[in-house]
Amino acid sequence: MDTDVTEPDRTNKETAHEGSSFGPVGVVGAGAMGAGIAQVAASAGHAVALVDAVPGAAATAVERIGSALSRLVDKGRLSADDATAVLQRITPAESIDELPHCGLVIEAVPEDLDLKRRIFAELADRQPPNTVLATNTSSIDIDDVADEVTDPERVLGLHFFNPPPVMKLVEVVHGERTADAYVEHAVALMNAWGKTPVRCRSTPGFIVNRVARPFYGEAQRIVEAGIADAATVDWILREKGGFPMGPLELTDFIGQDVNLAVGTSVWEQTGRDERYTPTAFQQELVEAGRLGRKSGRGIYAYAADGSVGASAEAGEPDLELAGRLVGGPIATDPLARTLAMLVNEAVDLVARGEASADDVDTAMRLGTRYPKGPIAWGREIGFDVVARQVAELDEAYPGGRYRPSPALTDGSLS
Template sequence: MDTDVTEPDRTPLDRTPTDRPDRSERTEAGSGTASAFGSVGVVGAGAMGAGIAQVAARAGHAVTLVDAVPGAAERAVEGVGAALRRLVDKGRLGADEADAVLMRITPAGSLDALPECGLVIEAVPEDLDLKRRIFADLADLQPATTVLATNTSSIDIDAIADEVAEPERVLGLHFFNPPPVMALVEVVHGTRTARAFVEHATMLMRAWGKTPVRCSSTPGFIVNRVARPFYGEAQRIVESGVADPATVDWILRERGGFPMGPFELTDFIGQDVNLAVGTSVWEQTGHDERYAPTQLQRELVSRGRLGRKSGAGVYDYADGAAVGAEPDLDLAARLVGGPVETDPLARTLAMLVNEAVDLVARGEASVEDVDTAMRLGTRYPRGPVEWGREIGFDVVARQLTELDAAFPGGRYRPSPALTDGSLG
């Protein structure tokens, strides 16, 4: 559509669900890659599901977006249309292409409405029983060749596939929010997932313009597991009275190069959301002390101080900005470079490196995939294994030994991979 000519009263971007073209018209708009793979189903029309549907449709697939809540899928498609219009207004997408993308998405109210798909991605809330029911139904409704993927951020893939007759086709495709913007996708395999399906899904994510990383179904996968110390160490430092949140945030941001400090980031994410993910990892690891939630964060959530969305978290907010969050720069100068137990930066980096090399040593992901995941998924300035090489794995091991002596209990146990030479 040329913006210099008179436009009709309504364009395809303005269509309501009742006047969408039929499926054959939408399929013809797909790319060769998309037509070779077939239709895509997305189950769950929340922010993640709608975003994934948009990504798949932009890649050329005919997409059916399903939600059991009446009207939810239709509203999500309208939201995708609004998002596409914003891209057109910013000059990032042609109007004709935006029209074609939207025409490829069909809203539906039940799994029965899904056509035969090459891929179905579930993006419903993090409820294992709900996911199990959906996957059992999908296995009955879809051909045995359909890849069944979950967008879960932390639930075990084998547990989700427990009632699927062909568990070898169940895997995780963990997109990051917002899916149309974030490049990273964790491709997660369970113990029963077939290698061919993992390879297939990995290639498809590349065709969608994403950067896939592969890992086994370890608690939290790569990003949500390796990132736990970034939050946990900061909270423990503040709990012990070593420093205030604003000073810790300043140190991690200004001296460490992280895009946000741990307290401003958890306020942005939502203290309740961050606590839930951390608690899930802790429970799935048998209450390993490395992942134990802090009393500081539990109290924030119990008091309703959830962060920006509630107007108060670690910080109070007015007009979208934190109030009174001034760091103590003199204190920061004394802490950084001092003993590791009171140095927020050294302590956090040691734990991030330890977590990453331990994951690699267990064979759950490669060094390259771990570093890529943390750079893209959390915008860390370096991958943690790369950081470990820069600091020196022997230095990290010594720092952790000092922390373990200062705070016994197992949280700071060094990974054997730091000193056994396996990482080169």
């Protein structure tokens, strides 16, 4: 059955086009994200047109989707008839010109602003004026993407997380010129697709990629300073903090180059704010080609099957050292230091009006699998305690990285 989502509020003449409707869905970019998004849309009942600039890439992606659906059938999670129906809804196309008139087009190409601008200008010329144009960007400003679109009120971000058929979270991102009616429409559609949407303003890194920066950065700085080795830091965050992976092993899993690129993007977009300055530790790893699991060596060394190798780089956590660090001074306690900075970052984002406290917590639990949202964690620890901890870090490491958010003590989140 086709997914039926109500149209934007037509009573708002300034923000909703008459006759605006989603209907067929177009997906531009047939890589892992684009193919996953196409599968999600088709599974929700939409006819989907999948296009890629590389000849044959869209057809190959449809074959991959078919294989993924077959695996679900083999596991008993999907009937064979439903799998066939989903696959039949997806049509490969060789160019944007071949896209039908869509209610929604989602762009999922590499993070290249010029490329995205060209695609959105082309889509705006070829799609009806009531087609919603969405980008799956993880960090690029929505207004920059919409720069050459004559009707930018219909441009927004739909940031899916990898892999889209599995991950529930979608960040619905609005620029300064995005109409509220289209944001609400997109939220309704994501709910209809079985996703959990969170709203946020177009701020560098949006919610997840911005709030998560201290999780990686503090661990790298602790190792860089010789306070503790990587295995010990990871053990503390996993075993004492409840995080599914330690920050250092997680960057190896993501790819040191990918993680550095996202962090650098946030840093550049915030005017090179000291809070987001990339570490020399990570830059040196990337320069040395130590990219993590995909290269066989990052912070840790890896065997051919991706498991941590037997070299000295794998290391064993020093449990005696961990016992001395946890509960000690904030500057040398990997867990308390990381939590304080996560809470500080989150309350700053909420105080700027970029997302609600509930949406921040939901995003971080679903998007990063944190055991708790940072706002909830701040309430548990005590925002006044976190304020003192961050102030102590700021005194120990002056320069702006550890400046406390005024929202920690103004009572707005209590």
